[in-house]
Amino acid sequence: MDNLANAGMDSMRRVNEITGKQVPTFSIDMLDKDALRDLFKKHKILCVMHFAGLKTVEESCNKPLLYYKTNIGATISLLEVMKEFGVYNMIFSSSAAVYGSPTYLPMDEKHPVGGCTNLYGKTKYFIEEIIKDICTAENQSNGVLLRYFNPVGAHVSGKLGEDPQGVPSKLMPYVSQVAVRRLKELTVYGDNYDTPDGTEVRDYIYVVDLAQGHVAALKYLKKDCGCKVFNLGTGKGFSVIDMAKAFETASGKRVPYQIAGRREGDIASCYADASLAEKELGWALKLDLAKMCEDLWHWQSNNPTGFRPDS
Numbered sequence: 001m002d003n004l005a006n007a008g009m010d011s012m013r014r015v016n017e018i019t020g021k022q023v024p025t026f027s028i029d030m031l032d033k034d035a036l037r038d039l040f041k042k043h044k045i046l047c048v049m050h051f052a053g054l055k056t057v058e059e060s061c062n063k064p065l066l067y068y069k070t071n072i073g074a075t076i077s078l079l080e081v082m083k084e085f086g087v088y089n090m091i092f093s094s095s096a097a098v099y100g101s102p103t104y105l106p107m108d109e110k111h112p113v114g115g116c117t118n119l120y121g122k123t124k125y126f127i128e129e130i131i132k133d134i135c136t137a138e139n140q141s142n143g144v145l146l147r148y149f150n151p152v153g154a155h156v157s158g159k160l161g162e163d164p165q166g167v168p169s170k171l172m173p174y175v176s177q178v179a180v181r182r183l184k185e186l187t188v189y190g191d192n193y194d195t196p197d198g199t200e201v202r203d204y205i206y207v208v209d210l211a212q213g214h215v216a217a218l219k220y221l222k223k224d225c226g227c228k229v230f231n232l233g234t235g236k237g238f239s240v241i242d243m244a245k246a247f248e249t250a251s252g253k254r255v256p257y258q259i260a261g262r263r264e265g266d267i268a269s270c271y272a273d274a275s276l277a278e279k280e281l282g283w284a285l286k287l288d289l290a291k292m293c294e295d296l297w298h299w300q301s302n303n304p305t306g307f308r309p310d311s
């Protein structure tokens with residue numbers, strides 16, 4: 001289910017191609033509870049994986065009401081309909097953004113949360129708290145909260161990848177669009193941070209490994225787990241310039257860049273201690289930076305202008 005605010009049905013067509021399955025897909029806005037009810041009536045749902053939400057950090061700081069309504073309001077609407085239909089299992093796409101500025105690194109799940117440096121992170125933090133409170137109040141409810149670090153890459157087939165509308169705000173879609181010459185050069189937001197090369201450090205996790213983390217969480221959820229939190233990251237940090245160089249190596253294309261001032265809401269370094277997910281979920285990372293960049297280049301070079309506009 002997707003309201004198609006930042007996606008198209010073409011990506012779902014490609015999921016069907018890749019899997020050889022016809023995944024039932026619905027264009028629904030989660031704020032439309034009657035449409036949600038229709039879906040729950042038609043399909044026996046055992047668990048909801050909740051990925052929906054706006055996620056542009058800068059935009060979230062300028063449009064608080066839109067983000068609170070879309071990310072939190074729609075989640076409450078979904079949770080209410082789930083309760084009406086006796087669906088008590090949820091896997092939630094949370095974010096490392098709930099940690100705010102690190103008080104220690106690598107960050108484990110015990111790291112303080114709520115000191116978010118941007119409104120996007122606050123919405124993820126509030127939704128985590130809502131799910132935790134529901135699991136406490138209603139003991140048949142189970143939730144697994146997955147705190148994503150920085151998902152990047154594309155499916156190995158080259159058929160699925162990140163294709164944000166407009167100019168990408170995220171680093172790697174921007175880098176790959178520079179490599180295919182859709183964009184002129186990368187702007188690096190600051191090179192005077194307390195990091196090895198002065199540019200910001202993040203924990204870039206391969207999106208296919210991230211997807212496998214959800215499959216592992218679904219198996220784990222069957223154990224009546226209550227509400228549990230897991231970091232999905234690699235435990236390694238790479239700088240902006242590291243990533244640009246890794247992509248140049250993988251693609252054989254130059255990624256020119258210029259240094260600019262810092263971006264509001266950014267933090268110097270952020271990377272995970274992901275040992276709990278490895279231990280409890282049996283989730284093992286498979287792919288490294290080079291492979292992540294190779295698959296991202298395969299996607300972008302096969303789809304230089306992104307997905308086909310929806311026919």
Ligand code: WQD
Nearest residue numbers: 055057095148149150169170171174187188189200240266
């Ligand atoms: C990465 C680094 C930028 C663009 C993201 C998402 C958020 C959440 C957490 C999942 C930063 C630098 C970027 C550019 C640059 N995701 N950069 N030039 O800010 O870590 O947060 O991950 O829940 O939705 O925003 O990721 O890709 O925006 O930036 O220099 O044109 O690249 O300063 O250091 P970020 P990002």
